[in-house]
Amino acid sequence: MVWRIPALVVGVLGALLLCSCAVSAPSPTASPAVETSSPPPATFADGDYLLTVEPTTCVTPMNGTILTVSNGTATLPLEGVTKTGPVTVDGTAVSIELNGGNGGLQLLLDGTLAEDGTVTGPGKDTAGPGSGYDCAFTFTLSPPAHEDATLADGDYILDVEPDCPTVMEGRRISIASGQATYLMESGFTMTGPVTTAAGAVSIRLDLTEPSEISTTFDGVLYSNGAVAGTGQNGGINPGGEIGYTCEFGFVMTPAPPLPPPPTAAVGVDCSQAALQAAVDAVGLPDGNVSDNQFACSGEWATAGISVAGGEGSSTGVFHIEGGTWVTKNRRAECAAGTIPADIADLACNSN
Numbered sequence: 001m002v003w004r005i006p007a008l009v010v011g012v013l014g015a016l017l018l019c020s021c022a023v024s025a026p027s028p029t030a031s032p033a034v035e036t037s038s039p040p041p042a043t044f045a046d047g048d049y050l051l052t053v054e055p056t057t058c059v060t061p062m063n064g065t066i067l068t069v070s071n072g073t074a075t076l077p078l079e080g081v082t083k084t085g086p087v088t089v090d091g092t093a094v095s096i097e098l099n100g101g102n103g104g105l106q107l108l109l110d111g112t113l114a115e116d117g118t119v120t121g122p123g124k125d126t127a128g129p130g131s132g133y134d135c136a137f138t139f140t141l142s143p144p145a146h147e148d149a150t151l152a153d154g155d156y157i158l159d160v161e162p163d164c165p166t167v168m169e170g171r172r173i174s175i176a177s178g179q180a181t182y183l184m185e186s187g188f189t190m191t192g193p194v195t196t197a198a199g200a201v202s203i204r205l206d207l208t209e210p211s212e213i214s215t216t217f218d219g220v221l222y223s224n225g226a227v228a229g230t231g232q233n234g235g236i237n238p239g240g241e242i243g244y245t246c247e248f249g250f251v252m253t254p255a256p257p258l259p260p261p262p263t264a265a266v267g268v269d270c271s272q273a274a275l276q277a278a279v280d281a282v283g284l285p286d287g288n289v290s291d292n293q294f295a296c297s298g299e300w301a302t303a304g305i306s307v308a309g310g311e312g313s314s315t316g317v318f319h320i321e322g323g324t325w326v327t328k329n330r331r332a333e334c335a336a337g338t339i340p341a342d343i344a345d346l347a348c349n350s351n
Contacts, residue, residue, distance in 0.1 A: 044089050044113055046070050049141040050222040052253070056349075058125040058135035060105055064159045064251035066228060067096075067141060074098060076107070079161070083107060094119050104128075109139055116223060117143040142224040149221055150196045151175060155255040156227070164233040164246035167215055168313065170350035172255060172293060173203070180205060182215070183290055190215065201227045217250060227252040256345065268320050270296035275303045278318050278325040289316070297340035301325060302347035315350040
């Protein structure tokens, strides 16, 4: 038997079949691409930078100076002369060429720019090709710290120019809980408040006995934790002059941690009393070992020695011989390199 389907039904079924083929499931909506953004590259911004170098033995006295960058030009004021020159930036590579004065010496800095704006790298103090003088060093250019930064507690080494009667090169200032403490060469202690606001640091130190002396430090906090600026010292100086004032420039650099006392195997105390005994043994008149300015490393020690009455100060070097501390020739030991590296800076680069 053959089934016959009316033409009308065939037409309707065909239309339905055609429609079912033409209708498809909706396409899923594509998610928009997520754009990831990288942090903007660091830029060597105009402004002041604290220049620190290592070692500090080159002719040009550049360590602890302020280099100013403006419109592609760097300016570096030094003692009695100002060096200037172009700044070249290529990505993170920063090159600075400084010329002028200083016996015709040229200062070349080639460093790498970090995300925090610091530039570090090798440098050269040179008199030019074939001159026979090329002093190599490593350097850091530190921008000012963020305005919210505060001066960290700890010890700081003073670099001052010029030396004032009660503010001496290489001395330490201790900061703790908003208070500063400074041990004078005479053995007396100055204390006072520390304030930090919007990146500016102010310190005031006072001494009332045996004479009235005040010292102020006003500077800028830099990203490496150092403070640089100007200060003033005044009052009655140790020589008895009344109403004197002495202005100075300064850099306060975080001090390296003091090394631990000698090991038990050495068997000799690292103490003020033990080092004082060594000083007394050589008959230094009125020589006093400072009670918070000494450090030991193995069989070696160094200490600040002041003369009663503020008539002078020096740095002593000691070695353990025969089970006791013995004073040594500082210049000879520093030149020979026999002093351990962790106290060599304190021993050889102080007064």
